[in-house]
Amino acid sequence: MNYWLMKSEPSVYSIDDLQRDKKWYWDGVRNYQVRNMLRDQMKIGDLAFFYHSNANPTGIAGMIEIASEAYPDHTAFDPKHRYYDPKSDPNNPRWWMVDVKFKQKFSHVMTLAELREHPQLKDLLILRKGNRLSITPLTKVEWQTILKIESAFT
């Protein structure tokens, strides 16, 4: 069982969209480091926080579950799609995606400033300067700390 944090711009796809859809595919990963984690380490049943980036407010908006093994990201094959990549060959796909399921929407968006207040989260990758990976792993302690912060609001 692994724990993740997955970023999405809510203007593209938000926790509310996933709550409506129940289950969706996580497309658009176009970074090799993220691709490798998604393809090689993500397992069905892993849990992830859904993070809203480039938003107001930005922060953790809810919890989701990985619902499939990785499979080829078909949006890379579609010339009309915003995530099209001519270098991804259907016979040897460069980019991969997983399915995700809605679990829970947080009572509030947990901002970076709020996360920074907790010493247990000092090594959280998204708090590190310059970290731009759209998917990052969390330790179990980090995962539980964030859940505990959230539960204090409910």
Add this chain to the structure above:
DNA sequence: GCCAACGTTGGC
């Protein structure tokens, strides 16, 4: 909108 940080591209 600004800009720091980082990834990718391509000339050499």
Add this chain to the structure above:
DNA sequence: GCCAACGTTGGC
């Protein structure tokens, strides 16, 4: 293989 130029991410 180096590295400058360029593009993208994402907080603020």
